Structures are given as structure tokens and as C-alpha cells.
Amino acid sequence: MCTFSLSATSMHVLDSLPSSSSSSPFSLPLLPLTKPHFHTATTKSRTHFSLFVTSSASSPSSAPKTKDVWRKTPLKSTQFHKHPKRQNPLFLDHSLDMDELVQSISQTQNEQELFTLLSPYKDRQLSIRFMVSLLSREQDYQRSVAILDWINDVARYSPSVFAYNVVLRNVLRAKKWELAHGLFDEMRGRGVSPDRYTYSTLITCFGKEGMFDSAISWLQLMEQDRVSGDLVLYSNLIELARKLCDYSKAISMFSRLKNAGIVPDLVAYNTMINVFGKAKLFREARLVIKEMREVGVVPDTVSYSTLLNVYVENEKFVEALSLFAEMREVDCPLDLTSCNIMIDVYGQLDMAKEADRLFWSMRKMGIEPNVVSYNTLLRVYGEAELFGEAIHLFRLMQRKEIEQNVVTYNTMMKIYGKSLEHEKATNLLKEMQNSGIEPNAITYSTIISIWGKAGKLDRAAILFQKLRSSGIEIDQVLYQTMIVAYERVGLVAHAKRLLHELKQPDNIPRETAISILAKAGRIEEATWIFRQAFEDWGRYFPNSNVIALVLNAYGKLREFEMADALYQEMQEEGCVFSDEVHFQMLSLYGARKDFNMMESLFEKLDSDSNINKKELHLVVAAIYERANRLDEASQIMNRMKERGTSKS
């Protein structure tokens, strides 16, 4: 039971609340009290107000049958007014049962009922702290708005910024965007300045809904208001941008954070290592670790494994190896993830022995290998053609009842395929189903590929047909695998039939059809389907990969006009392209030797903050190189290097 008890005998008492309440959400400034009123304290009663739980007047069932009068829209701006400082506040007894009051409020059905419920306190003057505390306990947006209105309109207190923040949070959680905007205007209209929590709430909520642009415009407003953001706010924005794969925005948020004089913490830095990596800014990713040491945030195992992973994703295995050496030099402890990444790195560098040694030394380091460790080592063995070791390890997993999953089986099947034991691979397919592990699209394309190579075309075709009629979504790779299997044994007609089917893609995603046809060199058909699809896609847009692919296809057909038109048209339709689409278009202009268009697009993209500048310069330099315009190519490269150094 939470009983709220406030002694209000003097200003001092209010100022020196027990320490427990200093952590409570009473962050609002107290209304100034003038001395003459304190004599009223002697008259105060310490009676515990029980909130008429049994009172019929406030119970919903007996409430007048008014329509739902919860406020749906914010007050009109004309209603905004700042109350004159309250005179004569009578701080009577406030030892009310907060839980009971909250409970009673939760039973109200509309604003009228809620007002009725609160009416006994109208002249009794609950302290504003009490009301705000009450407000902060209410999760429902309609009730919290109603309480806010009561505070303002009936009790005639100016709601504090904290009060607004609490209500705003509820309104945003209920996704009432318009009401949120209205509340924001209302608080400003009443002379309540939004603080960093107001903005933080707005920005994170809009961001979580994927409305990144709204979030950014709130951020701009916040900066205009000279309200400084904090680590949590910027971290949230970085996290959002990362989820949307908008790494440039994440990087710019990180700069803003640092420009605001905030020192990022460990997690923020670790996130940025990943972000720089995704933006292919490897030098910057590496420099994060250096910067961390400079500002006294000690890089941890996650920092290192994140950077290791950046290198692995971009096939920079040698860099990974040297980073691993550094990791050991600085005595950064290893953990499960970092070991697993390194087993993979060793494997990729054909250092199966080292991978093996690391795996088998994990336990000595107190790290229990998991299914990922085993699966990775299996793959390493397989690629090194250490089939005996792979099979041995797999059997060990089974014997020691180490978790096996679909990845384990897919990896083993691939290994049997490689060692030309397709019957054993087939057995594994049955075995996994018996042990309750469902095959997935990767399993099927693995086995179809194996059967295709073993000349078991009939089997492959039957399985493929079965998959299609079973309604499982046909994976693009699966289709390709089957087409390649047919072509491999010279069944070109079958391959063609499959490709032909793609032209009436009823049960195949059109994007799949388009990319398979384009990759198979059936460019006319691919672009034809694209045209068809585009016409009835309506407001839906094909994804950037497909557009890039189709632009590329137009290039192969030397249909530059078509490509140009498509690029312009999609942009006018409001389609946001990934960098690859723009780069593809640059390449097309280059292929057409239309360097004017190429350069003007280059300049436009160069001033677009969303574009990865390093890649842009590399792409343009490559275009000049292809056209044998080496001077221009090196100019571009120099321009990029200058930018790179001037930044750091």
C-alpha cells in the first residue's frame, strides 16, 4: 500500500522531503508559498481520506449516461492561459491512499466521471506534488489527459513540464500523433518550456514508429530551443538510424552527440564500430577503439568482436587476424562470440589447424563451445576437405547430446555433397526430420544442388515440384539451383520451361522472377515483367535491389533512355533509392559515355548527406578508369583522400 503523506506545516518541510521522494518523479518546481498562509497548517486534519470506493456517485454504473467525453483533440489555442500564481493554497491533509485513488480513477469512463471523482479535492487543495504523482501513475492516455485538464481547469494549477511529459508519453504510446502535437502546442501556449525529456519522449516515440523524419524535425526544434540532448536521446536516434540501415544518419547523430559535449559510453561506441563498418568506413571503425582509450572508455570484448565482425563481413581476414593479435596484447579477454568469429576467420584464411586449436582450447579458457562454435568448425573442416574430422565432430555432437540445429544439418549435407556421398546427404535429410528439425529453404537448395551434381535429376525435380505444390514460398536461390541443375545436364528445355514459368509469376514473388531472369541473361523478359509489375504495383514500390538490377539489365540492352526514364520516374514517385541504385545509374551514364550527365548526377549525390561518399568516389573513379580517363579518375580519388583527411 502506497500511502502518500505530506506534512505541509512549512515551506522547509516541503523542501526537505524524505530522501525516498527525491528519487520520485517530483521534479517540478514548487509553487512559491507566501508566509501568511502557513497558519492554516494548524487546522489541517490528518484524517486518512478514503476515496469513496463504495460511493455510488462515482461508480461507473450509476454515472449519468453521458456519451464518451474523453478529450480527443487538444484544447484550442485560445484556451491556453497561464494561471496567475495561486493565492492562498490550503495545504490540508494529503495523506490519501494513492493506490485507492488510482484504482477509482481507473474505473471512470469519461472525463465527467473523473471530474466528479476528483471534485471533493477541488477546494481542498491537494498539493501539486500529489496531483503530479497521481498523474504519473496513470497509464491510460485519455484519463491522464483528463487529469491534466482537471489540474489546469478545475484545481487551477499550472501543470508543470513534468506533468505534460507524463501525459505526452501516454498519448504517444497510444499513437495519437495529432493529440501529441496539440499537447505540445498547448504546453508552449501556457508558457511551459519543453525540456529534454519532452523532446526525448517525442523523438524516441516517433522514431520507434519508423517516422524518422518526424523524429529529426523534433530534434531540430529541440536544438532551436537550445535544449541539449543527452546520451540516451542520441543513442536512441543512432539505434533508430541503424535499424533503418541509414548509416550516414547514424554517423551524423554520433557527431551531434559529441558536438553537444557528451562523452559516448561503451555501448554507444560499440554500436558505432558496427555502424562505421556497415558504412564501409573501416578506418573510422578502427579509430573508434583508439578514441575510446583516449577518452577513458576501455574497449571490451564486444568492441573487439564487433570490429572483428566488420572485417569478416568485408572479407578483410588479415586485418581481423592482426586485430585479434592486438586483442591478446592488451589482455582483452575472449568470450564465446569472439572465439566463434575467430574460428571462422582462421577457416577463411585456410588455417584449419589454428581454427581447430582455438576450438579445442575454449574449454580450458572456461568457455563452453555452443552450437555456433561446432557448426563453424564443421564448415572449416569441410572446406579444408577434412571430411573425417567433420564426420567425427558431428557424431561427437550427437553422442554428447550437444544441440544440433538446421544449420548443423545443412552444413553436414554440404560436406557430404562435397565428398561425393550424396546418399549420406539424403539420409541426413531424413534423419533431421526424424529428430524434429525442420528443413528450410537452404536445406532444399543444398540437397537439390547435390542431387543435380550427382545426376539425380529426377529426384531433384520431384522434390522441387513437391515444394511448389506444398505452398512453401519458393526461395530465389531454390529456383536458380533447379535451373542450374537442369542446365548442367543439358536439359536446356526444362531450364527454359522454368524460366518461362517465371513470366507468369502467380506463386512466385515477382521480384524473385525478375532477378532470376536478369541473372540468367533473359533481360528482355526480366524488364518486361518489371514493366508489368510496375504498372499494377500502384503505390507499392519494388525494392532497391530490383531497381538496380533492372537498371543494369537496361544497360546490357543498351536501353539507356528506358533506364533514365525509370530512374527519374521512380524518384518522382517518391521512391527512396539505396546508394546502389544511384551508383548503377552513374555507371550507365558512364557506359553511354555521357559524362555530362554522369558528372551532374555525381555532384548532386555528393551534396546529398545520405550517400556514402567514399563509395561514391570509388564508383565514379572506376567509371573514369573504364573509359580510360585516368586523369579524372585520379582527381576523384585525390578529392576523396583530401576529404578524408580534412574530416579527421
Add this chain to the structure above:
DNA sequence: GAGAATAATT
């Protein structure tokens, strides 16, 4: 009021 890293298919 938040948040970080790993495995399998053509």
C-alpha cells in the same frame, strides 16, 4: 527514458 558482436544455400 536506451542500446552492442558470431554459424548454413546458387
